[in-house]
Amino acid sequence: MVTGPDILNVVLLFLLHNIHSESVKFEVLGPTDPIVAEAGDDIILPCYLKPNISVEDMTVDWRNLDSNDDLFYHFQNGKNILEDQIPAYRNRTSLFKEELRRGNTSLKLTRVQSTDQGLYECLIKSQSWYDDTKMQVFVKAVGSRPVVSIEGHRDGGMGLLCESEGWHPEPELVWLDSKGVSLSDGRPETHRDLNGFYTVRQQVIVQETDTNRFTCRVLQREINVNVETEVHIASELFDYTSPWRRSFIVLCSLGIIIVIGVSLAVYCTFRKKDEHIAHLKQRNNEHIPNLKQQHANLKQQHDEHIGNLEHQHDEHIAHLKQQHDEHIDHLKQQLAFESIRRHAVKVTLDPDTAHPNLILSDDEKQVYDTNNKQELPDNPERFDECCCVLGKEGFSSGRFYYEVQVEEKTEWTLGVVRESVNRKGSNSLSPNNGYWTVVLSWYGEYEALTDPRVTLPLKKKPQKVGVFVDYEKGQVFFFNVEARCLIYSFTGFTFNEKLYPYFSPGSNYGGKNSAPLVIWPINITD
Numbered sequence: 371m372v373t374g375p376d377i378l379n380v381v382l383l384f385l386l387h388n389i390h391s392e393s394v395k396f397e398v399l400g401p402t403d404p405i406v407a408e409a410g411d412d413i414i415l416p417c418y419l420k421p422n423i424s425v426e427d428m429t430v431d432w433r434n435l436d437s438n439d440d441l442f443y444h445f446q447n448g449k450n451i452l453e454d455q456i457p458a459y460r461n462r463t464s465l466f467k468e469e470l471r472r473g474n475t476s477l478k479l480t481r482v483q484s485t486d487q488g489l490y491e492c493l494i495k496s497q498s499w500y501d502d503t504k505m506q507v508f509v510k511a512v513g514s515r516p517v518v519s520i521e522g523h524r525d526g527g528m529g530l531l532c533e534s535e536g537w538h539p540e541p542e543l544v545w546l547d548s549k550g551v552s553l554s555d556g557r558p559e560t561h562r563d564l565n566g567f568y569t570v571r572q573q574v575i576v577q578e579t580d581t582n583r584f585t586c587r588v589l590q591r592e593i594n595v596n597v598e599t600e601v602h603i604a605s606e607l608f609d610y611t612s613p614w615r616r617s618f619i620v621l622c623s624l625g626i627i628i629v630i631g632v633s634l635a636v637y638c639t640f641r642k643k644d645e646h647i648a649h650l651k652q653r654n655n656e657h658i659p660n661l662k663q664q665h666a667n668l669k670q671q672h673d674e675h676i677g678n679l680e681h682q683h684d685e686h687i688a689h690l691k692q693q694h695d696e697h698i699d700h701l702k703q704q705l706a707f708e709s710i711r712r713h714a715v716k717v718t719l720d721p722d723t724a725h726p727n728l729i730l731s732d733d734e735k736q737v738y739d740t741n742n743k744q745e746l747p748d749n750p751e752r753f754d755e756c757c758c759v760l761g762k763e764g765f766s767s768g769r770f771y772y773e774v775q776v777e778e779k780t781e782w783t784l785g786v787v788r789e790s791v792n793r794k795g796s797n798s799l800s801p802n803n804g805y806w807t808v809v810l811s812w813y814g815e816y817e818a819l820t821d822p823r824v825t826l827p828l829k830k831k832p833q834k835v836g837v838f839v840d841y842e843k844g845q846v847f848f849f850n851v852e853a854r855c856l857i858y859s860f861t862g863f864t865f866n867e868k869l870y871p872y873f874s875p876g877s878n879y880g881g882k883n884s885a886p887l888v889i890w891p892i893n894i895t896d
Contacts, residue, residue: 394423394496394497394498394499395499396419396420396421396423396473396494396496396499396501397419397420397501398417398418398419398420398492398493398494398501398502398503399417399418399419399420399503400415400416400417400418400492400503400504400505401416401505404505404506404507404508405505405506405507405508406508406510406593407482407486407507407508407509407510408482408509408510408511409482409483409484409509409510409511409538409567410481410482410511411481411482412478412479412480412481412482413478413479413482413507414476414477414478414479415432415476415477415478415479415490415492415505415507416476416505417474417475417476417477417492417494417503418473418474418475418476419473419474419475419494420473421473422472422473422474423473424470424471424472424473425470425471425473425475425494426448426470426471427447427448427496428494428495428496429444429445429446429447429494429495429496430443430444430445430446430465430475430492430493430494431443431444431445431491431492431493431494431495432444432463432477432490432491432492432493433490433491433493434456434486434488434489434490435488435489435490435491435504436487436488436489437456437488439456440491441456442455442456442458442459442463443455443459443463443465443477445465445475450465458483458485458486459479462479462480462481463477463478463479463480464477464478465477465478466478475492475494477492482509483509483565483566484509484511484538484565484566484567485565485566486507486509487507487508487509487538488506488507489504489505489506489507490504490505490506490507491503491504491709492504492505493712500712502709502712508592509538510538510539510590510592510593510595511536511537511538511567512536512537512590512593512595512597513534513535513536513537513541513567513568513569513588513597514534514535514536515534515597515599516532516533516534516543516586516587516588516597516598516599517532517533517534517599518530518531518532518586518599518601519531519532519533520601520603520607521573524575525575526575526577527575527576527577528575528576528577528578528603528607528608529573529574529575530545530573530574530575530576530584530586530601531571531572531573532545532571532572532573532574532586532588532599533569533570533571534569534570534571534588534597535567535568535569535570536567536568536569537567537568537569537570537588537590538566538567538568539568539590539592539593540560540562540568540570541568541570541588541589541590542558542570542588542589542590542591543558543570543571543572543586543587543588544586544587544589545572545574545576545584545585545586545587546584546585546586546587547576547579547583547584547585548579548581548583548584548585553574553576553584554572554574555574558570558571558572559571559572570588572586576603577608578605578608581602582602582603582604582605582608583600583601583602584600584601584603585598585599585600585601586598586599586601707836707849707854707855708854710771710836710838710847710849711771711836711892713768713769713770713771713838714770714771714772714773714892715763715765715770715771715772716763717761717762717763717772717871717889718733718734718735718761718762718763718889719734719735719736719737719759719760719761719762719873719889720734720751720759720760720761720762720870721734721759722749722751722752723751723752723753723758723759723760723793724737724746724752724753724758724759725752725753725754725755725756725757725758725759726743726744726745726746726752726754727739727740727741727742727743727744727757728740728757728758728759728875730759731886734762735888735889736886736887736888736889737759737873737875737886737887738875738878738884738885738886738887739757739875739876739877739878739883740878741877741878741879750793751793752793753793753794754793754794754795755794755795755796755797756793756796756797756874757874757875757876757877758783758872758873758874759873759874760787760870760871760872760873761870761871761872761873763870763871764789764868764869764870765839765841765868765869765870766841766865766867766868766869767841767842768841768842769838769839769840769841770838770839770841771836771837771838771839771892772836772837772871772889772892773834773835773836773837773851773889773890773892774834774835774837774873774887774888774889774890775833775834775887775888775890776810776832776833776834776835776887777833777834777885778885779810779875779876779883779885779887780810780812780814780876780882780883781810781811781812781875781876781877781883782809782810782874782875782876782887783799783807783808783809783810783819783872783873783874783876784807784808784809784835784837784848784872784873784874784887785805785806785807785808785819785837785846785848785871785872786806786807786837786839786846786869786870786871786872787804787805787806787807787869787870787872788804788805788865788867788868788869789867789868789869789870790804790867791803791804791805798821799819800819800820800821801820801821801860801863802821805819805872806846806860806863807819807872808826808835808848808857808858810876812876812877816828816857818858818860820860824858826857826858828850828857830850830852830853832850832851832852832853832857833851833852834850834851834852834890835848835849835850835851835857836848836849836850836851837849837871839869841865841869843861844861844862844863844864844865845859845860845861845863846859846860846863847859847860873887875887
């Protein structure tokens with residue numbers, strides 16, 4: 371038999387549990403501006419709780435969201451768990467242990483490398499709550515002063531080579547004459563070493579000027595840095611009639627005279643063979659036009675073949691670029707979607723709001739249309755014409771997310787509604803009336819129920835639909851869960867009362883839409 375004191379103790383324990391559950395809610399804060407670091411320096415990535423409660427018995431995860439193995443620092447149960455840490459971050463990361471009891475989980479990153487650049491996330495989890503913040507890190511490195519080499523005469527001018535190494539991000543290289551006019555033709559050669567630093571080099575051919583001064587400039591616009599090297603070439607180097615060249619010309623002239631003398635001697639010796647030589651020359655002259663025509667035909671075929679190869683090459687490059695851009699966009703959408711799924715909440719169906727034609731499962735996670743009206747109390751919360759049901763849980767702040775299985779259904783409507791929407795009589799589903807919904811209509815089209823409606827040309831038919839709401843920003847998003855892509859978003863609204871999840875399984879005529887809508891359990895590691 372339970373006595374009065376026993377009941378009092380149970381009530382007190384229940385109240386203390388609720389107070390504790392409320393007290394563990396917190397917000398994770400970080401920097402609002404990007405962090406800029408120089409390669410080789412040590413930096414601190416700020417992250418702390420509001421209110422400043424201890425994190426010594428919580429889990430702290432640091433991730434580089436631009437890396438394939440994104441988790442690089444893991445703190446749990448008062449210990450650093452770094453056995454599987456990414457090798458690039460090994461022995462370079464640490465928390466300030468004396469600050470953990472004050473809610474400070476800032477990370478010190480030493481000996482910054484160019485590969486450390488990216489989007490970072492600080493995620494903090496207690497037993498009943500979690501939140502995260504993100505920050506962008508940019509890494510800069512100023513490379514060496516340009517090294518200029520003179521490579522000698524090239525195509526009627528003087529060849530110059532400029533090279534600079536150790537840059538990040540990738541710099542530009544430009545050759546200038548004494549008046550600041552660019553001499554560069556095309557982009558410089560660029561190489562990136564194993565540590566992520568760039569080397570640039572470019573060759574130019576210059577002509578003699580009144581100053582013979584030329585400048586190689588390397589600049590990085592993102593970090594507002596440029597370095598340059600000027601070279602002066604003596605006029606004698608451009609002089610093609612220097613002493614050794616004059617000697618060469620004299621030798622050539624003597625050689626020509628000797629050749630002419632020998633030719634005259636040969637001509638005199640073999641004068642009798644003039645007729646034979648003339649005959650051979652005539653045959654050669656007759657054969658030359660045919661050779662020229664064959665050469666022209668071969669040149670035309672060669673040019674056409676080169677043109678086809680260049681066209682095929684350009685098409686292939688464009689196709690690869692398109693595939694690359696699509697892949698990058700897909701990865702960005704997946705990263706954003708995984709971050710959104712961390713705001714999953716528990717949602718169940720409210721039988722007091724269900725239209726009389728609807729049947730709910732015992733666990734209040736499934737709903738389908740019977741097409742037969744049941745005898746149910748006509749309470750104020752119940753919809754009497756709109757064939758729908760609301761979730762029990764209402765939300766008036768923060769962010770929340772849930773998923774609904776729509777597999778095998780030919781008609782459905784999902785979204786969120788204001789608490790004050792009209793439950794009696796017919797309603798026009800639009801944001802003006804307190805409805806933010808997306809529908810699969812009976813004629814097979816996906817539409818956003820705006821005013822007027824917006825048709826959604828989906829490439830893939832969703833099997834599960836995710837609904838995400840950011841209350842403070844006035845945003846409602848719908849996702850294809852399997853494809854990890856956005857279906858539609860409502861933005862720019864102001865919410866001033868509770869929002870409830872909205873479910874309508876659609877009409878079930880002749881069993882064509884008999885499958886239920888199912889509120890799907892979410893595991894953020896899926």
